[in-house]
Amino acid sequence: MSAWKQKRFWQQADAVPVDGGFAVHLDGRAIKTPAKAALVLPTKPMAEAIAAEWDAQDGVVDPLSMPVTRSANAAIDKVGPQHREVADLLVAYGDSDLLCYRAEAPQELVDRQQAAWDPALDWAAATLGARLSPRVGVIHAAQPPEALAALSARVHEKTAFQLAAFHDLVSLSGSLVLGFAAALGWRDADDLWDRSRVDERWQQEKWGKDEDEEALVHVRKAAFLHAKQFHDMC
Structure with a gap:
């Protein structure tokens, strides 16, 4: 039934x-x-x-x-009662930020990552007081505690409504820095989404597009753009 x-x-x-x-x-x-x-x-x-x-x-x-209604419901029913837990979850992205894990080769990909990601890291250092350090490879290496503390303070001070939107900005991009860049308007949301997809675009150029994956990416990008709009409404 x-x-x-x-x-x-x-x-x-x-x-x-x-x-x-x-x-x-x-x-x-x-x-x-x-x-x-x-x-x-x-x-x-x-x-x-x-x-x-x-x-x-x-x-x-x-x-x-009704995306705005759903985001507001989430802010009140889910994020509000567990604000600290959600904030801590997002702060953890800073210690393994997408922008900090770089390819060793080929050089073209290395150059693309540097061009897309270094300006964002420089912006975070100047605006957020948090200098995150890139490294080659995928093995985790801890970021400076003082940088993470600066980012943590900014995340925890967000309201439940801001944090509901910020959660999607960070989790969908894979980057705490890009989440802040979207929330604070460093670049427009389309530009920041493209910066989060450098590796995927490289793979597509080499191996071709997967239609199912492209459909999923379209949904995720729409959610990212909505999160930016909702954060602005706060």
């Missing part, structure tokens, strides 16, 4: 100021999260985006067509 699906029952969705931020009302009734918490958003643009998603529903409600 198919699962029950919610159908549209409201005429209008509105962003409404409330104590602590903004809510979304359906015909005057406040939306709650899946865990039955109050859906209180930090900014009006986020509330308006969520209201627009609910207004766009026609017939059966499709959660997959």
